[in-house]
Amino acid sequence: MEYTHFVSVAGLVCNDKDEILLLKSPTRGWEYPGGMVEPGETLQDALxxxxxxxxxxxxxxxxxxxVCKNIQKDIVNIDFFCKYTGGDLVTSDESLEVKWVRRDEALNLVTFPLTKKRLENMLSADDTVKCFNFRKEPFEVVAEEKYTVRR
Incomplete structure (x- = not known):
């Protein structure tokens, strides 16, 4: 049996004012930054x-x-906390607009169901790691767990 999974990474990027970095995608609306990990690339370098x-x-x-997985397309999404260290906000082919927003504004801006669910996990993060599996169309969480970080 041949196995093929794709991996994506995303980050909850915060600045010194505890604002969150969001971009406006041409296809999904407002979201946090991230994307696919290229062959031979580390998760960290990709993010x-x-x-x-x-x-x-x-x-x-x-x-x-x-972490979460699209069980229809075998895409694994991995989410990280990130700290802003520099650079100026710019747009690209993947971002029509980029801005810093307050935490309480972020969920109101994000409307794409999967992105919203992942952002809810990011914003509610504590000493647990969240893991869920989903179908994308229509969006449905099919299994969800929290795991306590053990030392």
Missing amino acids: IREVKEETGVDIKITGFIG
Whole structure:
């Protein structure tokens, strides 16, 4: 049996004012930065590259939030906490608009169902790691768990 999974990464990027970096995608509306991991690329390098390409921002990855899987297309999404370290906000082919928003504004801007669910996980992160599996169309969470971080 041949196995093929695709992996994407995304980041909850916060600045010193505890604002969140969002971009307006041409296809999904407002979302956090991220994208597909290229062959031979580390998860961390992929996230740093995607955030820079989509927003112009430099980041430092500071923690792990969770993971989810699209069971229809075998795409695994991995989410991280990130800290803004520099760079100016710029748009790209993947971002029509880029801006910093307050945490309480972020969920109101994000409307795409999967993106909203992942953002809810990001914003509610604590000492647990969240893992869920879903169908994308129509969006449906089919299994969801929280795991306590053990040392």
